[in-house]
Amino acid sequence: MVTIEQVAARAGVSVATVSRVLNNSDAVRPGTAERVRAAIESLNYTPNQAARNLRRNETRVILALAPNFSNPYYSNILTGIGDLAHENGYSVFICNTDGQAENEKKMLEMLEMHRADGAIFLGCQKHYTWLADYAERFPLVQCCEYVPQLPIPSVSVDNYVAARQAVEYLLALGHRKIAILSADNDHISTELRLSGYLDAMRTAGAEVDPTWITRSDRVYSFCSGRACAERLLALPDRPTAVFCISDILALSVIYAAQDMGLAVPQELTVMGFDDIEYTTMHRPLLSTVSQPTYELGRKSTQMLLSAIGTNPAAGTRVFLPHELKIRESSAAPNTI
Numbered sequence: 001m002v003t004i005e006q007v008a009a010r011a012g013v014s015v016a017t018v019s020r021v022l023n024n025s026d027a028v029r030p031g032t033a034e035r036v037r038a039a040i041e042s043l044n045y046t047p048n049q050a051a052r053n054l055r056r057n058e059t060r061v062i063l064a065l066a067p068n069f070s071n072p073y074y075s076n077i078l079t080g081i082g083d084l085a086h087e088n089g090y091s092v093f094i095c096n097t098d099g100q101a102e103n104e105k106k107m108l109e110m111l112e113m114h115r116a117d118g119a120i121f122l123g124c125q126k127h128y129t130w131l132a133d134y135a136e137r138f139p140l141v142q143c144c145e146y147v148p149q150l151p152i153p154s155v156s157v158d159n160y161v162a163a164r165q166a167v168e169y170l171l172a173l174g175h176r177k178i179a180i181l182s183a184d185n186d187h188i189s190t191e192l193r194l195s196g197y198l199d200a201m202r203t204a205g206a207e208v209d210p211t212w213i214t215r216s217d218r219v220y221s222f223c224s225g226r227a228c229a230e231r232l233l234a235l236p237d238r239p240t241a242v243f244c245i246s247d248i249l250a251l252s253v254i255y256a257a258q259d260m261g262l263a264v265p266q267e268l269t270v271m272g273f274d275d276i277e278y279t280t281m282h283r284p285l286l287s288t289v290s291q292p293t294y295e296l297g298r299k300s301t302q303m304l305l306s307a308i309g310t311n312p313a314a315g316t317r318v319f320l321p322h323e324l325k326i327r328e329s330s331a332a333p334n335t336i
Contacts, residue, residue, distance in 0.1 A: 002045045011039035061091045061116045062304060065107055067099035067123030068219050071248065072276045073293065074122060077143065080297020081120060088305055090117075099123055099185070099218065101130070111138040118304045121145070125186040139307035143300035145187045146317070153307065155299045157322040159189045162289045163196030163243070166271050169324060170241045171204045174332045175269060179212035179232055179239035181249045183220050193245045193273065212239050216249055225252030233260055233268070240333040241269035247276045250286055254329065265331035275325055284328035292320050 008015045013036060020028050021036040028036070039045075064081050066074050078094060085092045093116060097103040104124075110116040111134065118139035124131065128147050134140060135152045146154035170178050180197045183190050194213075201208050214232055217224040225244070229252055232239065244250035250272030257268045264270055264284050272279060275290035299318060 002043045004045070007036065007039045007043055007045050010043060011036045058117050058308075059115055060089055061093055061110075062301070062308075063107060063110060063116045063119035064092050064094045065097050065104055065119060065121050065123070066094060067097055069096045071220065071246075072278060073246065073248075073274045073291075076293035077122060077297040077300075080294040080299075081143075081301045082297075084298045084301040084305075090305070097123070099125075101125075101128065105130075108134055108138075117308050120300050120304055123187070126188050126191070127186055139304055141300045141304045141307065143296055145189055148188060153303050153316045153318075155296055155303060155318040155320065156189070157289075157291050157296075158319045159192035160196045162273070162322045163193035163245070164200045165196075165324060166273070166289050167197050167200035167243055168204075169326070170243065170269060170271060170330070171200065171206065173241075173269065173330065175241040176204075176206045177209075177212070177237070177239040177333075178206065178241045178243060179214065181225060181228055181232070181242055181244040181253060182213065182215045183218060183245060183249070184215040185218035190245060197243055209237065211235055216252075220246040220248050222248055222252045225249035226256045229253040229256035230260070233257060233262065240267075241271065241330075243271045243273075245273050247272040247274045247279050247286060247288055250288065250329070251278060251282065254282070254284070254286070265329050269331055269333070270329045272329075279325075279327070287327045287330040288325050290323045290325045292322070295320055 004015055004018050008018045013032060017028060017032065018036055021033050062085055064078060066078065082092045095107045097107065108119060111119060121142045122144055124142055124145050124147060126147060129150065131147060131152060132150055140152055142152055142154035144156050146156065167178060178201065180194065182194055214228045216228050225248060233256060242253050244253060250270050253270050254264050257264050262268045272286045272288035275288050279286035279288055299320065
């Protein structure tokens with residue numbers, strides 16, 4: 001195996017000069033740097049990356065902690081994380097935590113053991129104040145979800161505004177009996193989307209029947225959503241529209257409605273949230289709030305790499321733009 005000493009001898013420079021060229025230092029004159037690069041190429045020299053990382057006390061590895069791989073919402077985010085990480089010479093270790101704090105803490109041991117340089121959380125819960133201890137010692141970024149009271153950098157959409165706009169759109173269509181299918185978890189997005197729904201209804205003077213507020217399981221599973229939808233649509237005074245806090249839940253409502261003989265959107269309007277790929281794979285195509293998932297992944301990685309590079313953005317909360325995607329599952333009430 002070719003050594004750095006052999007490269008230095010071929011180029012007629014010191015080992016330190018070769019090291020500076022490998023690290024893209026400006027301290028080497030252009031002519032000398034070119035001679036070193038020619039020696040590297042002619043000898044087909046490959047730096048020992050592990051040794052270089054050890055000397056710098058870095059691993060070039062980042063953690064991505066996702067709560068649920070079965071939810072397609074996370075796939076584009078993870079792709080964005082991976083793409084930008086690889087562009088910057090980092091590897092990504094993706095962990096499925098099942099949304100359990102004990103699993104997340106176990107994964108964070110990689111930071112304490114110097115097996116990763118930082119971590120991106122994709123599903124932290126509101127009560128995760130224990131993250132403060134890790135954030136004081138390691139670079140951390142919260143993606144999609146965040147702990148409101150902690151000054152840890154985060155990137156998401158404005159869930160309150162997005163939910164309120166979605167419900168205001170349904171109200172503008174003429175709906176007044178609007179239900180919400182939420183989830184039984186402690187995510188900040190769940191709280192904010194419910195608040196957006198309630199405030200939009202209150203401002204419009206639309207009464208909210210308590211039976212129109214229903215919750216799936218904590219992971220927004222299709223089966224759980226379908227069971228909620230069947231109960232909701234069997235009500236004597238059933239809603240004419242359902243705002244769902246995830247697309248998986250929205251698709252479950254459409255399936256339940258069709259099985260119960262209700263036409264979407266003629267007899268029931270359904271609105272989702274996320275804009276996963278499945279929304280345009282089934283008829284009717286789903287109206288939804290579109291999140292820039294790939295950009296969420298890239299932005300969270302950019303913030304983490306900045307923090308790893310000793311330029312932390314403590315307390316920075318970034319909101320990326322969302323968009324209402326109006327498709328086939330929404331219409332004015334009673335349009336048959």
